[in-house]
Amino acid sequence: MSLKIKELSKAFGEHVAVNQLTLEVEKGQVFGLLGRNGAGKSTTIKMILGLVKPTAGFITWNGQSIETSRVSIGYLPEERGLYTKSKVSTQLAYFGKLEGMSSKEADKAIDNWLERLEISEYKHKLVSDLSKGNQQKIQLIATLLHNPELVILDEPFSGLDPVNANLFAEVIREEIEKGKTVILSSHQMNLVESFCDEVCLLKKGKAVVQGSLKAIKDQYEFKDLVLDVSEEVKNELVKGEIGFVENKHEIRIKIRSESEALSILNQLLNVGVTLTQFKMLQPTLQEIFVEKVG
Amino acid sequence: MKKFFYVFWFHFRESVLSKVSIITGTVIFFIMIAFFGISHGLSQNEKEVRATIIEEQSEVYQLDRSQLNELEGEVSFTFRPINELDTARAEVEAGDMDQVLVVQETNGVPFITHIYEENRHLDMVSMVSHLLQQMYLEQVLIEDEISPAVAERLLMPIEVLDEPIRSPEAMMQSFLVYYVFGFALYMLIITFGQAIATGVVSEKSSRVMEVMISKVKPIWMMFAKVLAVLGNAIVIVLIGCCGVLVAFLLGWLDLSRISIFGAGVDLSVVGTEVVMAAIIFFILGYFLYGMMFAAVGAMCSKMETLQTMSMPITILVMIPFFMGMFASDTSLLMQISSYIPFFTPFVMFNRLIANETHLIELVISMVLMVISIIIVGFFAARIYVNGVMYYSEKTSFKDIKRLLKR
Numbered sequence: 001m002s003l004k005i006k007e008l009s010k011a012f013g014e015h016v017a018v019n020q021l022t023l024e025v026e027k028g029q030v031f032g033l034l035g036r037n038g039a040g041k042s043t044t045i046k047m048i049l050g051l052v053k054p055t056a057g058f059i060t061w062n063g064q065s066i067e068t069s070r071v072s073i074g075y076l077p078e079e080r081g082l083y084t085k086s087k088v089s090t091q092l093a094y095f096g097k098l099e100g101m102s103s104k105e106a107d108k109a110i111d112n113w114l115e116r117l118e119i120s121e122y123k124h125k126l127v128s129d130l131s132k133g134n135q136q137k138i139q140l141i142a143t144l145l146h147n148p149e150l151v152i153l154d155e156p157f158s159g160l161d162p163v164n165a166n167l168f169a170e171v172i173r174e175e176i177e178k179g180k181t182v183i184l185s186s187h188q189m190n191l192v193e194s195f196c197d198e199v200c201l202l203k204k205g206k207a208v209v210q211g212s213l214k215a216i217k218d219q220y221e222f223k224d225l226v227l228d229v230s231e232e233v234k235n236e237l238v239k240g241e242i243g244f245v246e247n248k249h250e251i252r253i254k255i256r257s258e259s260e261a262l263s264i265l266n267q268l269l270n271v272g273v274t275l276t277q278f279k280m281l282q283p284t285l286q287e288i289f290v291e292k293v294g
Numbered sequence: 295m296k297k298f299f300y301v302f303w304f305h306f307r308e309s310v311l312s313k314v315s316i317i318t319g320t321v322i323f324f325i326m327i328a329f330f331g332i333s334h335g336l337s338q339n340e341k342e343v344r345a346t347i348i349e350e351q352s353e354v355y356q357l358d359r360s361q362l363n364e365l366e367g368e369v370s371f372t373f374r375p376i377n378e379l380d381t382a383r384a385e386v387e388a389g390d391m392d393q394v395l396v397v398q399e400t401n402g403v404p405f406i407t408h409i410y411e412e413n414r415h416l417d418m419v420s421m422v423s424h425l426l427q428q429m430y431l432e433q434v435l436i437e438d439e440i441s442p443a444v445a446e447r448l449l450m451p452i453e454v455l456d457e458p459i460r461s462p463e464a465m466m467q468s469f470l471v472y473y474v475f476g477f478a479l480y481m482l483i484i485t486f487g488q489a490i491a492t493g494v495v496s497e498k499s500s501r502v503m504e505v506m507i508s509k510v511k512p513i514w515m516m517f518a519k520v521l522a523v524l525g526n527a528i529v530i531v532l533i534g535c536c537g538v539l540v541a542f543l544l545g546w547l548d549l550s551r552i553s554i555f556g557a558g559v560d561l562s563v564v565g566t567e568v569v570m571a572a573i574i575f576f577i578l579g580y581f582l583y584g585m586m587f588a589a590v591g592a593m594c595s596k597m598e599t600l601q602t603m604s605m606p607i608t609i610l611v612m613i614p615f616f617m618g619m620f621a622s623d624t625s626l627l628m629q630i631s632s633y634i635p636f637f638t639p640f641v642m643f644n645r646l647i648a649n650e651t652h653l654i655e656l657v658i659s660m661v662l663m664v665i666s667i668i669i670v671g672f673f674a675a676r677i678y679v680n681g682v683m684y685y686s687e688k689t690s691f692k693d694i695k696r697l698l699k700r
Contacts, residue, residue, distance in 0.1 A: 095509070
């Protein structure tokens with residue numbers, strides 16, 4: 001089972017929000033859909049959900065058009081969408097029934113999820129009486145309640161405190177372990193890195209980088225060479241006209257290859273500089289993101 | 295279909311149990327009880343008019359007490375001599391007496407002085423004046439030696455045969471019944487139509503719409519929502535009826551004494567066909583306007599925009615409501631308007647009460663309304679489907695055209 005997007009485009013008047021996007025998400029895979037605000041992530045998600053009709057291209061699930069495939073989707077929207085004047089239990093049961101659950105199944109699942117997310121005491125409260133973080137938990141329950149095959153999470157961690165962000169991360173990991181196919185859109189690159197197998201970086205509706213995270217990092221032109229912070233190291237780098245960035249604990253130098261790193265090492269050792277740290281790091285997703293779409 | 299039912303039930307339950315509905319229902323329930331209770335209380339407190347008749351000593355003009363019995367229960371009479379006139383006047387001024395009639399005579403011609411504080415009791419005055427007129431005539435006949443036969447011929451009243459096609463009373467009755475129905479329909483359409491539009495806008499602005507339309511087809515959502523709000527309207531009307539029932543059980547409901555603006559309402563005008571037509575016109579009118587409100591709600595992203603956008607519909611409801619009240623039931627304007635589906639619920643109903651329509655006309659107007667509901671429903675659904683995912687600060691005619699096309 002896989003989600004395939006082929007040459008997908010969406011234009012709003014003269015503005016092209018998504019331009020010839022092609023990608024594939026395999027079953028059980030976690031796919032990161034990344035990009036700056038307005039890059040076309042939400043429009044792509046809305047087209048997958050059938051909320052927005054594409055101008056061109058098509059989306060299939062397991063070889064069948066997604067509109068007719070009857071795939072069960074759980075969607076967590078970027079801007080939370082709940083009936084604030086409804087009770088938590090009533091609303092979740094309503095969403096569950098709309099996804100084909102019986103009242104009994106829905107009630108049981110609601111109790112389990114409320115307990116899992118540590119908010120059982122709010123079962124009979126109005127959504128408007130809950131804190132923002134707890135409302136987000138309810139939204140996550142509404143997304144996962146009916147055990148969907150495809151989970152689409154649009155900025156799932158925004159506005160969460162670190163404890164709740166960890167709880168959300170745990171829950172998402174559990175869903176991944178259950179074999180769910182997940183599409184994740186987020187600006188928190190460290191979390192995307194920790195979850196995603198494949199990513200797609202969008203810029204003005206077009207995919208600028210796409211593929212497995214490892215391959216993308218391997219192919220990335222620059223790597224980071226990390227050295228100790230010391231005056232003699234800095235002086236030698238300045239003498240050798242080597243650009244570097246200094247922070248509190250280390251000096252970072254952008255290098256293109258291992259030979260370039262060895263050449264810097266030799267240069268420093270030849271003048272008798274003492275080094276306690278010399279390591280080459282792969283670029284972070286954040287760096288690639290800034291480089292490619294910044 | 296199951297999903298349609300879930301959406302309907304959720305919105306019906308939520309709207310019936312909402313604070314606004316509970317407060318509205320409670321207020322209407324107590325207003326109904328209070329209305330009939332107050333009417334009942336006032337009717338209980340209606341006292342007999344206290345009247346004093348003061349007669350000057352006269353051999354001819356002495357009122358026959360027994361003839362005044364006709365006003366028994368309405369007026370209680372006391373008779374006093376002329377020397378108590380000042381006392382009686384003082385009693386009226388002090389509020390201890392309501393009316394004083396002083397019967398006097400000048401040159402053999404009787405006259406009446408009517409002393410009262412604010413309200414004249416016309417029936418009493420005309421009865422006393424009529425009795426004195428009779429006495430005066432008899433006196434003239436005797437004095438001038440006119441034979442009874444001549445007198446009879448002279449006094450023969452010209453008969454007026456009253457054959458009104460539509461009496462002013464009947465017109466007043468139809469106006470009053472229309473006023474009650476028209477006002478109720480107007481209020482229900484505006485209040486609950488706005489509730490539909492507000493519900494859609496709040497779903498859009500809270501983005502719950504995005505979650506919903508990935509689960510249910512927007513068209514189902516629209517019809518389920520319109521139906522749910524109608525259900526809520528019916529519940530509130532039934533709560534009002536419960537208030538009337540309570541008033542009835544308390545013995546406060548006197549159908550013969552119901553009045554609007556001080557005019558008594560003759561409920562015999564309201565037959566089964568009028569009640570049936572009222573229900574049908576309410577449901578058809580509600581659907582027609584309700585779907586328009588839903589479409590308008592789908593076009594707006596903010597509550598502030600909704601007020602401006604829904605104004606044309608509000609005006610469209612106001613026009614036929616006021617036409618029904620102020621235009622002549624028989625005018626060509628009313629006849630034509632009664633076939634315009636947006637006006638039909640008000641204007642045709644008005645013509646029905648005024649007895650100015652035939653069954654076939656009613657049926658035609660209802661069929662036209664059903665056709666219009668289907669057409670409006672088609673376009674409203676199109677706007678709704680495209681509009682629920684449309685977010686814009688302002689909505690121009692160009693946008694509406696685009697929403698209809700997409």
